[in-house]
Amino acid sequence: MHLVRCSIGLLLLAWSANAIVYKTFGALPQISFDYVIVGAGTAGNVLANRLTENSAVNVLVIEAGPSDEDVLPAIAPLLAPGLANSPYDWNYTTLPQEGMNNRIIPYNRGRLLGGSSSANYFVHQSGSSDDYDKLASITGDRGWSWTNMRRYVYEHENFVKPSHVENAEKRYVPEEHGNLGMLPISLPSNPVALDDLVISATRELSDKFPYNPDTSGGTNLLGIGWVQQSIANGTRSSSSTTYLRSANARPNLFILIETQALKLLPTGYSGVKPAFRGVLLSSENSTPGYVFATREVILSAGTIGTPQLLLLSGIGPQKDLERHGIRTIVDKPSVGRNFSDHVLVPYWYDTKGLDTLDDTFRQPALMQAAIGKWMDNRTGVIANGGVNQMGFFRFQPNSSIFDLTLDPASGPKAPHWQMLISNFWNSRYVPIPNEGRFITFCTTLISPVSRGIVELASSNPLDKPIIDPRYLTNDYDKQALRDAARTMRKFASAKVFSDYIISPAGGSAGETDEALDDHIQNTADMVFHAVGTSSMSPENANWGVVDSTLRVKGTDGLRVIDASVWPFVPSVHTQGPTYLVALRGADIILEEHKPKTWSDFLLYVRTTWSSCSSALWRLGGLDNRVEF
Ligand SMILES: Cc1cc2nc3c(=O)[nH]c(=O)nc-3n(C[C@H](O)[C@H](O)[C@H](O)COP(=O)(O)OP(=O)(O)OC[C@H]3O[C@@H](n4cnc5c(N)ncnc54)[C@H](O)[C@@H]3O)c2cc1C
Ligand SMILES: *[C@@H]1O[C@H](CO)[C@@H](O)[C@H](O)[C@H]1NC(C)=O
Ligand SMILES: *[C@@H]1O[C@H](CO)[C@@H](O)[C@H](O)[C@H]1NC(C)=O
Ligand SMILES: *[C@@H]1O[C@H](CO)[C@@H](O)[C@H](O)[C@H]1NC(C)=O
Ligand SMILES: *[C@@H]1O[C@H](CO)[C@@H](O)[C@H](O)[C@H]1NC(C)=O
Ligand SMILES: *[C@@H]1O[C@H](CO)[C@@H](O)[C@H](O)[C@H]1NC(C)=O
Numbered sequence: 001m002h003l004v005r006c007s008i009g010l011l012l013l014a015w016s017a018n019a020i021v022y023k024t025f026g027a028l029p030q031i032s033f034d035y036v037i038v039g040a041g042t043a044g045n046v047l048a049n050r051l052t053e054n055s056a057v058n059v060l061v062i063e064a065g066p067s068d069e070d071v072l073p074a075i076a077p078l079l080a081p082g083l084a085n086s087p088y089d090w091n092y093t094t095l096p097q098e099g100m101n102n103r104i105i106p107y108n109r110g111r112l113l114g115g116s117s118s119a120n121y122f123v124h125q126s127g128s129s130d131d132y133d134k135l136a137s138i139t140g141d142r143g144w145s146w147t148n149m150r151r152y153v154y155e156h157e158n159f160v161k162p163s164h165v166e167n168a169e170k171r172y173v174p175e176e177h178g179n180l181g182m183l184p185i186s187l188p189s190n191p192v193a194l195d196d197l198v199i200s201a202t203r204e205l206s207d208k209f210p211y212n213p214d215t216s217g218g219t220n221l222l223g224i225g226w227v228q229q230s231i232a233n234g235t236r237s238s239s240s241t242t243y244l245r246s247a248n249a250r251p252n253l254f255i256l257i258e259t260q261a262l263k264l265l266p267t268g269y270s271g272v273k274p275a276f277r278g279v280l281l282s283s284e285n286s287t288p289g290y291v292f293a294t295r296e297v298i299l300s301a302g303t304i305g306t307p308q309l310l311l312l313s314g315i316g317p318q319k320d321l322e323r324h325g326i327r328t329i330v331d332k333p334s335v336g337r338n339f340s341d342h343v344l345v346p347y348w349y350d351t352k353g354l355d356t357l358d359d360t361f362r363q364p365a366l367m368q369a370a371i372g373k374w375m376d377n378r379t380g381v382i383a384n385g386g387v388n389q390m391g392f393f394r395f396q397p398n399s400s401i402f403d404l405t406l407d408p409a410s411g412p413k414a415p416h417w418q419m420l421i422s423n424f425w426n427s428r429y430v431p432i433p434n435e436g437r438f439i440t441f442c443t444t445l446i447s448p449v450s451r452g453i454v455e456l457a458s459s460n461p462l463d464k465p466i467i468d469p470r471y472l473t474n475d476y477d478k479q480a481l482r483d484a485a486r487t488m489r490k491f492a493s494a495k496v497f498s499d500y501i502i503s504p505a506g507g508s509a510g511e512t513d514e515a516l517d518d519h520i521q522n523t524a525d526m527v528f529h530a531v532g533t534s535s536m537s538p539e540n541a542n543w544g545v546v547d548s549t550l551r552v553k554g555t556d557g558l559r560v561i562d563a564s565v566w567p568f569v570p571s572v573h574t575q576g577p578t579y580l581v582a583l584r585g586a587d588i589i590l591e592e593h594k595p596k597t598w599s600d601f602l603l604y605v606r607t608t609w610s611s612c613s614s615a616l617w618r619l620g621g622l623d624n625r626v627e628f
Contacts, residue, residue, distance in 0.1 A: 021067060022256045024283035025291065033060040033254065035589075036279055036293040037300055038261040038309065041115020042575055043562040043582035044300030045239035048255075049182075049247040050586035058252040060291060061244075062281065064260040064305075065111035068240050074110075074118045076374055077231050078357075078382045083119045088112040092304060092467055099450070099472025101521040106428070107467055108528065109304060113257065114240030116302065117575055120528065122229040122236070122385040124185050125572035126153050126217040126580060130411025138567055139536050141548035143584065146218070152583040153216075154178035156576075160186040160232040171226040173214035182242045183579070184232030190384035193353050194423045194439060194500070198224065198389045201494035209491050215390060217572050219413055224391030224491075230575065231385065234378030239579070259283040262461040264297060264313035265290060266329055270556035274329050276313065277557040282461075295593060296557050299534075300582075303564040307336035307454045307533040308465045310545070310560075315552065324459040330554045334543045336465075338535050339452035340569040342527040343445045343471050344420070345481055345520050346427045348438050349492065350502035356437040357381060357424035386426065391419045392446065392571070393487065401483060404476040408447040414571040417484040418444040419491065428525055430506055438505055441492055443484040444527060446571050449474040454533050471526065481524070482516045529574040531566035549588050561585035 022028055035051050037044045040063035048061040065088060068074045073082035084106065085091055092107040110119030129146035136145035143149075159177035161168050171187050188195075202211040202224050212223030230237040247253050265278030277297055282288040299306045310316055314329035316336065321328045360366045360381060374382035392415035395401050409416050419441060425432040426440035452469035472478055492501060503509070508519055534552075537544020545552060546565055552558045563578045570577040 020255075022254065023258050024286050025256055025259055025281045025289055026283070026286055028060070028254060028256065028291070031290065032292045032294060033058050034293065034295045035059045035298060036291055036296075037061040037298045038279060039063065039115060039299065039301035039305060039562065040113050040240070040244065040255065040257070041110065041300055041302055041562065042117040042239045042578045043585070044298075045114065045117075045244040046579060046582035047298055047300060047561060047586050047589075048253060049243040050583070051589065052247050052250045052253045055250065055252050058254065060254040060256060062259055062261055062279070062291075063113055063115075063255070063257045065113070066258055068113040068118045068238065071112065071118075074112065074114070074238070075236055076371070076382050077122060077229075077234070077236060077385050079371075080119065080121055080236075080385075083110065084108045088119065090304070090464070092464055095466060095468040097469065097471050099470070099478070099521070100524050103429070103522075105469075105471075105526055107304070107526070109302060113244060113255075114238035116528070117230070117238040118236070118240055120230075120575055121387075122231050123387065123390070123573040123575075124183075124228045124230045125215060125576045127577045128217050128221045128410055128414040128571040129219045130409070130414040131217075131570040131572075131577065134410045135536070135567070138538060139548035140538050143588075144548065149580055149584065150218070152580045155181050155583060156183055156579050157181040158184045158232075159228075160184050162187050162189055164189070170213070172216075172228060176214050176216055176218060182246065183230060184237045184242070185228055185230055186232045187226055187228060188384050188388040189231070189234060189379070190381050192355050192388065192423045194421065195388055197496050197500055198421055200496040201491060204494050204496055205491060208487070209391065212391070215392075216576070221392050221413065221571060222394065222415060224389060224419070227385070227387050227390055229385050231383070234374060234383030256281075256283075260461070261301070261309060262288060262312065263309060264315075264558065266314075267292070267557070273554060273556040275556040275558075276315075276552075293557065296559055296589070298589075299558070299560045300562045302562050303339070303530040303533050304454055304465060304467060306560055306562055306564045308456065308461075310335045310534065310552070311456050311465075312459065312461050315555065320455055324456050326459050330552075332545055332554070334535060334537070334545050336454040336533050337451070338532040338567065339454055339467075339469055339530055340448055340450075340532045341452070341469055341471070341530040342418075342569060343448065343477070343481070343524050344442050344527050345444075345485065345524045346430075347441045347443070347485065347488065347492075347508045348425055348427075348505040349441070350505045351423075351437050351439045352500055352502060353423065353437060353439065355423070356439065357386075358432060358437050361424065362432065362434075386422050386424070387420050388423075389421045393417055393419070393484075395480070395483060399483070401476065401479050404479060405449055405474075408449050408476065410447070410568070410571055415446045417480060418446050419484075419488050420444060425506075427523060429523055433506070436505070439501070441488050443481060443488050445477055445480050445484070448569065449476045451532070469526065469530065472520070472524065478517065478520070481520050482513060485516055485520075527573070529569055531563045531569050531574060534560040534564040535567040536565050537567065549592070550585050559585070559589070
């Protein structure tokens with residue numbers, strides 16, 4: 001990745017020039033805003049955009065990391081893995097994972113404008129209709145059902161039909177997509193020999209591996225089809241390049257970067273509910289200070305950052321908070337619990353194919369040439385993500401796997417597992433052999449039963465939290481990955497591959513349960529899709545963190561809007577479901593804050609003033625100080 005860093009300076013991509021991006025909170029012209037959003041990530045930037053549409057409302061969005069401007073690996077698709085363990089990453093790691101041979105898994109998260117939408121690997125989907133209907137049924141709020149949520153797909157997407165792909169409309173279903181929305185999305189732009197073979201194999205084996213004309217989800221997620229990507233014209237589409245950039249010129253939007261929120265500040269009571277409308281901040285190289293929200297603080301710090309902030313602020317399981325000497329303000333046993341994520345296992349094959357990416361990754365000169373080509377006109381291998389096709393599958397209803405657990409899928413139309421196909425040696429753990437060309441079929445556990453936890457390591461906000469996903473600690477999850485591997489191999493043995501695939505490589509050929517387990521334990525990785533740590537729950541449940549309007553239960557003036565509110569991991573790659581949750585979240589806020597009568601309006605002025613003035617008053621005598 002040395003190469004990538006050298007090239008950063010060559011790139012000039014202009015942000016629209018109007019933005020005033022503050023780098024230290026001391027430079028802000030005011031300390032009180034209508035809304036304070038913590039985290040300018042995938043969800044946070046959607047909110048920043050929607051809430052500033054009304055020019056009478058001002059919004060501060062705070063981002064711990066730097067700008068994404070001119071950050072080459074955040075712009076050039078195939079270079080995205082170069083963001084891992086860079087200045088744009090949180091560099092988290094998990095505890096040793098018992099289900100993965102006690103390996104420590106690097107848990108990357110974007111730490112720059114756009115958050116993980118600036119760092120992810122581009123697969124873009126909405127989710128299965130069953131995911132949304134299950135969410136509606138859990139929360140008792142029909143607003144989360146697919147019937148209602150589907151309209152946000154059209155608001156969100158700008159599906160760009162690739163001009164150079166013949167019959168592109170056979171690779172997606174145009175009616176399922178928007179083309180007036182914010183986020184440019186498109187199909188893979190770099191054709192490879194494997195493409196035609198995969199599509200032919202879906203015809204040869206149409207019974208078990210049917211072709212899916214559109215992989216975005218909705219009521220038809222099952223089968224194999226073309227990946228849709230948050231890439232257009234060879235360039236990443238993130239929440240920063242879209243939602244944030246298009247709101248940039250608004251004078252009521254304040255963007256504060258390189259500033260970490262350390263904890264929330266209680267600002268008085270609304271009835272018996274403590275209000276949290278203050279945020280303690282620390283900009284790089286300056287002393288901490290506060291900002292306040294007259295209306296709401298919205299946490300969009302993601303599945304790791306959001307529970308960490310709640311816990312640091314005294315909102316969490318009392319016994320854990322006590323251990324760190326943090327006073328419990330709201331006892332919430334579910335904060336940081338029910339972490340759920342997808343797990344992926346690679347199976348490599350030697351191939352006769354000549355156009356795999358292995359040599360590009362092995363040889364700096366080839367990589368430099370590919371980057372040069374991309375610089376010229378945004379084409380070539382760098383313009384694309386790492387996967388052109390993928391598929392989603394269910395286990396047979398009579399499979400003995402369901403003796404281990406009730407069917408964990410979101411519903412009858414939702415998958416149990418996934419297959420991802422790439423034309424290179426794909427693994428973060430097993431280095432590519434020095435010689436040879438490879439393709440990789442990854443199997444992914446889509447409906448996991450194992451649940452993990454995010455908890456504090458200490459009361460210091462600058463310490464990384466403890467992340468223990470407890471991957472593959474459930475028998476169903478282990479069996480599911482063995483069964484998925486066996487089914488995937490039936491696909492790989494389609495006749496159309498006989499002149500292309502030579503044989504399994506890298507010791508991934510084992511067939512017995514023991515051999516499969518061994519391979520899974522030693523090579524499994526996660527797919528960065530964690531959710532659940534600030535889960536929505538039914539109105540009167542004794543578990544969960546937020547209600548169906550995304551307010552933190554038992555508090556006033558505080559919401560969570562990001563991936564962490566999903567009670568279970570959706571059946572797809574999670575950026576799309578995160579965007580859709582944020583779009584509805586914004587609508588919920590806009591609707592609630594519309595003063596409906598004059599007396600509402602006066603009440604609103606009184607309550608926001610009193611919470612703000614009590615906050616200012618408390619500044620003198622904090623009883624819940626942070627130690628450094
Ligand atoms: C490497 C990688 C690859 C992925 N690949 C895919 C993929 O191909 N397809 C897909 O759909 N999904 C993918 N995902 C997952 C997807 O990107 C996430 O589910 C989604 O972006 C989560 O959005 P979010 O808003 O919850 O969090 P984020 O987008 O991570 O935003 C959180 C933001 O808050 C900031 N923040 C956190 N704490 C603080 C604090 N205390 N103070 C100030 N700021 C703070 C962070 O820096 C970040 O900008 C991938 C993720 C990663 C990391
Ligand atoms: C992550 O690691 C990189 C490389 O060591 C470093 O530059 C960066 O500052 C680290 N990020 C954080 C948040 O510590
Ligand atoms: C892609 O590029 C074309 C031609 O340069 C341009 O007309 C189009 O607006 C671009 N689309 C996006 C989404 O950037
Ligand atoms: C985790 O979620 C389940 C519902 O899926 C719930 O019953 C359970 O109480 C939750 N656990 C915690 C600790 O929140
Ligand atoms: C991009 O440039 C290459 C030459 O480097 C050329 O062959 C190709 O047609 C160009 N593509 C587009 C879309 O302009
Ligand atoms: C399950 O049902 C399928 C047909 O739907 C049948 O082919 C298969 O043999 C059955 N398997 C078992 C274990 O009963």
